[in-house]
Amino acid sequence: MEVRSRGIKELSELRSIVNSQKTVTTKRLKPLFDEIQRSYIQTANKVKSQKETIKKINSNYCVANSKAARLSVPVQTHEELKKAH
Numbered sequence: 001m002e003v004r005s006r007g008i009k010e011l012s013e014l015r016s017i018v019n020s021q022k023t024v025t026t027k028r029l030k031p032l033f034d035e036i037q038r039s040y041i042q043t044a045n046k047v048k049s050q051k052e053t054i055k056k057i058n059s060n061y062c063v064a065n066s067k068a069a070r071l072s073v074p075v076q077t078h079e080e081l082k083k084a085h
Contacts, residue, residue, distance in 0.1 A: 010035045 010032045017029075 008039075010039075 014029075014032050014036070
């Protein structure tokens with residue numbers, strides 16, 4: 001979260017520069033752009049990691065669900081049991 005906050009801080013600083021249309025040096029802009037890029041990359045990596053985790057959970061759920069379906073037996077009512085005997 002801290003990285004994201006830093007990225008947002010840099011974005012707002014960049015916006016204020018653009019809004020005031022100041023002449024600004026590349027030396028000042030480069031660190032802002034670098035921090036914004038790092039923030040986006042870290043956010044993208046977190047999203048990718050979460051996606052992989054969800055994929056694993058879904059896969060495990062499907063396997064467990066499949067095993068449960070194979071193990072299940074139809075429940076017989078009292079009437080069905082009486083007819084069977």
